[in-house]
Amino acid sequence: MMAEQRMRGRGWRRPARVVLVLGGLLAGSIAAFTPVLSGQALAEPSHGISMYGDLKYPGDFDHFAYAYPEAPKGGTLRSAARGTFDSLNPFALRGISAPVSLAFDTLTVQSLDEPFSEYGLIARTIDKAPDNSSVTFTIRPEARFHDGTPITAADVAATFDQLREKGHPTYRIYYAEVAGVDVLDDHTVRFRFANTKNRELALILGQLPVLPKAWLDAHDLGAGTLEPIPGSGPYKVARAEPGRTLVMERVKDYWAKDLPVNVGRYNFDRIVTDYYRDDEVSVEAFKAGQYDLRVENSARRWATAYNMPEVESGKLKLDTIPHRLSTGMQGLVMNTRRPIFQDPAMRRAMQYVFDFEWSNKTLFYGAYTRTDSYFENSNMASSGIPEGAELALLEPYRDQLPADLFTKPYTVPKTDGSGANREGLKTAYDILAKAGYEVKNGKLFAPDADAPVRMEFLIQDAAEERIVMPITRSLGRLGIEATVRQVDAAQYENRLQTFDFDIITEIWPQSQSPGNEQREFWGSEAADRPGSRNYAGIRNSVVDALIQKVIDAEDRQSLVTAVKALDRVLLWGDYVIPEFHLPAFRIVHWNKFGRPPVLPDYGIDLYTWWVDDALAARYGLR
Incomplete structure (x- = not known):
């Protein structure tokens, strides 16, 4: 968790886009919802779907422009996370899931160099009805789960039904305006919409992960589990030690490795995530070479923690990469x-x-x-x-x-x-006084209240105290007991x-x-x-x-x-x-990686990076 810009990667519990494409693997990974609004009425099945008219990539495209087709496969990406996990089920409310989204393919994939476009992954074609009453996906015949079982339309429908019935409650909101799902044949599934004005539903459904119907029939999707759920993605769980380590291993015979949306991606043989109790310990472990890369979200650490000889020698790299993403709130x-x-008076005074x-x-x-x-x-x-x-x-x-x-x-x-902050506190006091609050014996009381005003700031990282403690002192000057x-x-x-x-x-x-x-x-x-x-x-x-x-x-x-x-x-x-x-990513990493010359505008796909053996040898990095 970040002390300054705090965004938690909590696994994959809700339909979400990862704008810094890490699958939640790195501490402070930036997981963002990016459902896409579609204004395109498709007249016939297409290889993709876009918000505005034309797609950037035609039906016969070879690879995304920000991927490097010649990227070598191999090596390990070692990363870090804060806290713990006690489940490998990212779809349930119960438990804290490890970041295992790489094990699960979705119907479509969003490109990161277009703001609102998706291209088929499990789905070979997407057909959105001209009146936006439905969307139909045709499943690729070659699509397979890790055990070799074909992915069918029945698997898609069962996954949708189970996510809505037993999955994280957020799925029920996301899919609330889907009237139903129909299996038309083994490779065709149609979703019907209750609200034809909701133009993003087709793209939201494109984000649907697909699980085996046979597994869903035999298991409770709402329960936590440390047994890996069968998937079809580029990686699978090789080892999971709750609270310590997660190891994801590249699937060598991954069914979709040669699809255009995947060419030049998923280059690491293994992705290892080690867990640390707090960010300061994690930073020291990184500086000692215990892992390879971190997204740095503390201005203090960015300015002071990496003043090391290794930066001067080129062994350690600090990259600030601007982006065009909305930073939200x-x-x-x-x-x-x-x-x-x-x-409302208290909330206004708190400003x-x-x-x-x-x-x-x-x-x-x-x-x-x-x-x-x-x-x-x-x-x-x-x-x-x-x-x-x-x-x-x-x-x-x-x-x-x-x-x-x-x-x-x-x-x-x-x-x-x-x-x-005298003027600010005076304004806050005036707002509260006008609303009937009174200070008695140095304590602030709400109108007609018998007990003084108290509030608690909840944190999970000691570094957050740097921000909230000055605020609690200011609140104390108003007579508010803040802890x-x-x-x-x-x-x-x-x-x-x-x-x-x-x-x-x-x-x-x-x-x-x-x-x-x-x-x-x-x-x-x-x-x-x-x-x-x-x-x-x-x-x-x-x-x-x-x-x-x-x-x-x-x-x-x-x-x-x-x-x-x-x-x-x-x-x-x-x-x-x-x-x-801060409208930029700050990434610090040991200089062992190659990366494509083109970076997308709307995120960073670290899975297009690779281990450069020559760089690693030059700097003595394993």
């Missing part, structure tokens, strides 16, 4: 299931206790930019006051929204960076799943085309469902309505307008204290 989340945060300018200067070496949108680093971020189509969209809800939303731009508070509780990874995950916290740090990555996942993030139905990502507990009918507008958007402009309106309403709800972002 990272912030301190206030759980509105707790009475104290059901008060003024975080001194970003001081933190950025003192803690982060000036590396970050303050976040002020849930769709940061994209053209979907709201700004100014609502006008035109966005105003028209919000107008019917005027009496349910703050009046200031229509007349004032949303701005995050700014300080002079001195660390005193910090650090728990281990398993307890932290369990408390998140049951929403047993006051305040946490969380990030919601966003795709270039937001859609169904917004229900999971902010929808009322997700607020009380264990395991959802509606950590703030938002139950807001306007938010629900705007999410539906996003999902039902008929074109790109309608989508952007709806997302901006949703962004604005979420910001003015003060559910999160926005933190900061």
Whole structure:
């Protein structure tokens, strides 16, 4: 887990895209939902599906441009993860799954050099009905599970049904508008849509992993297990020691190794993930050569931890790689299931206790930019006051929204960076006093309350204390008793799943085309469902309505307008204290890897890298 930009790779429990394509293997891997909105009405079956008209790659393409067809196979990629795992089932709510998504192929694969395109993997063709009432996938006859059993349409249908019935509850939201699935023959499966306005459903279903029906009939998909689930992907589990090590081994006779979507990819013979109790121990292990590569998400460590002779000699590489991805929202989340945060005045006052300018200067070496949108680093971020189509969209809800939303731009508070934050705390106090809060004997009391205001920041990494402790001191100056509780990874995950916290740090990555996942993030139905990502507990009918507008958007402009309106309403709800972002990946690695000359705009596919034996020999790296 990251202390500064914290994003957990929790295995593969929900339909999700991995924009930094690591399969959740590296500590701090950036797992992002990127369901894709499709505006293309296919007249006949196609090898791919795109949001806008033409696909980049024709039906006879050889490989993705960011893959290197001549990449050698072999060697090991050693990585690290924080915490533990106790299951090899990434599809269930129960347990903490190891990152085993590489064992499971999906119907389609997203290309990372197009914002909204998918190409067939298990599926040979995709046929979306012109009226968006269904999508039909034709299964490749050569598709095989690891035991050699053919993949059939019955396997696809059974997987879909079991994920919706027994899998992680998020699947039920993602597939809520799928009316049903029909097996037309051994190699053809059709999904029928209940909502023909939901234009991303076809692409969401393309992300479906496929499991053997025979295994599903004999096992409970909702249960944790340390027995590997049969798959059809490029790797399989070779060894799993809970809390210690996961070893994934390349499948030498992988059925899809020569498909264009896979040429030049999956080059490592083994991918080893070692688990560490915290990031500081993990960093020291990396510097000692215990593993090969890490995504560095701490500005402090990036600036200071790798001042080593090996950098000067070229043995150790630090790469900053810009990207065009939306960075989404990272912030301190206030759980509105707790009475104290059901008060909008308290949530508004909390915005003024975080001194970003001081933190950025003192803690982060000036590396970050303050976040002020849930769709940061994209053209979907709201700004100014609502006008035109966005105003028209919000107008019917005027009496349910703050009046200031229509007349004032949303701005995050700014300080002079001195660390005193006097003006911010004065503003926070004035907001609370106006709402009826009183200070008695140095303690803040809510109106008509018998006990003083208390809150707890839940963390699982001691490094997070650098951020939250100054905030707790500021809260103390307001008379609020704020404490910090650090728990281990398993307890932290369990408390998140049951929403047993006051305040946490969380990030919601966003795709270039937001859609169904917004229900999971902010929808009322997700607020009380264990395991959802509606950590703030938002139950807001306007938010629900705007999410539906996003999902039902008929074109790109309608989508952007709806997302901006949703962004604005979420910001003015003060559910999160926005933190900061960096529109780039920071990767530190021992210099033993070759990589393609072309990098995609919308992520990094580390599985297109390979072990360069000459480099490894030059620097004495194994």
